[in-house]
Amino acid sequence: MALSDVVTLGQYIPGNSLLHRLDPRTKFLAAITLTILLFFVTKLTGYIFFLVLFLAVVTASGIPLRFLLRGLRPILFLILFTFIVQALFSQEGNVILQWGFLVIRDAGLWKAFFMSFRLTLLVLVTTLLTLVTSPIDLTDGLDRLFSFLHVLRIPVHEIAMMMTIALRFIPTLLDETDTIVKAQISRGAPLDRGNIFRRLRGFVAVLIPLFVSAFRRADELAQAMESRCYRGGEGRTRMRAMVLHWTDLWTALVALALGLVTLAFNWLAVP
């Protein structure tokens, strides 16, 4: 399997859904709202409503759920770790299982569940945002959204540009790693066999060519940008002006309303 099948972050899937067409600023703010909301929700009903809401958004985006879920694979370990730590070390609630010094309490179990749920959705929301927004739109949006920070002498445009470039090159570098790994395995590199030390030694043969090519690419990109007179954000105009449409307003209002409804559900009793 190719590496780019595993890591979905930074991969944009072109499409024409409502989500694709929204202004990146709206999408960014909506994603932030969802994230904040996630931290206010504390009850089961709230979580259920949140999940339903999120699934509806995913459906509207036209991105296959299976594909979105792949984005979780790299952090599966982290989620499991959170769950176990929460479940084992919580001091609240009644004991439901005891085995030596390991104690599992009912409140702890709930908490563990909710924490992993939060973490999972946090990643899913962010992944979805990058899947439906082209990197250029995303950073343009961030650039505009935070341009007020310029007053504080924060180089917003430059940071946004660095983010675009980093995001843009994740898939490229993954593909490249893939090719180099294959080439070195074809030379018998012990990458897929033998003990961990042998494998690590084999990785040198992958890392060096990868770095060499990453530096070469960076150099070429810098030259290409300079030869087109790029010199940062100062006085730069845009080819594609960003205009907020009515859909953006509606989306913002609907998002706000749904946020309130989620909170309402959250307070509808049931622990």
Place this chain on the structure above:
Amino acid sequence: MRIEAEHLTYIYGPGLPWEKRALDDVSLRIEEGEFVGLVGETGSGKSTLVQLLNGILRPTSGRVLLDGVDLTDRRKPIWKARLQVGLVFQFPESQLFAETVAEDIAFGPRNLGLSQQEVSKRVEESLLKVGLEPALFRQRSPFTLSGGEKRLVAIAGILAMWPRVLIVDEVTAGLDPRGKRDILTRIKLLHRNERATVIMISHDMDEIVSLVERVVVLKSGRICRQGQTTEVFSDEESLAGCGIRLPTIPQILSSLVKAGWRLPVSIFDVREAARLIAQEYHHGTV
């Protein structure tokens, strides 16, 4: 070494939005000592096919047999069998990593677990095989070499493993005419002197007809045509249907034939073609 591919299908990213059936039911048989050309338009699945033949990719369905040993059998440790098929990737210079040329070429033989003595012997020998003077190149850093030299070093790195089949994927792409000629001459000699089985992928039909005995033409992941070089390149129409153009000389001959000349089309040698044209010009019907 005989290679048999049976009903190979390969799908990239199954179930993903960009799912791609790169190969579709390809069956192929390559005998010991053959020199086979693999051609086809961009994206037709050539690189995918050769990666299946050396076992670096596992087919979605189908089998690859090397002298009857099943490469796709998951139960057997097949890495050694697989290394008998030496694959020189597209732009192989991007896999060079060691501090010296000798160290880089030694990477493969070391991974085979050979003794230090045997490894150095093979390094020298492979440098000579690709036509690089060991005394001049052994201690150089691979990153200071020219493009063509880098590629030769990468090929030497594969040869040092003594593969029984050599596969080269667009090995002359992006080189100057002299670099191209050097590499092709070396491959030809390898085939002739060592009786190596060679599979060559190329977009340059002139290169193909000057070297290979048999061609396999891929189109959209399927075999479109295959057969003896002279035979395949004598039928312009069906070749065009596979997205392939005739080599230069047959193209010229074919234009002349269309203009009323009576000439054979499948001639690949310049002198031979010139002789026939002159003959037709002096004594022919034109």
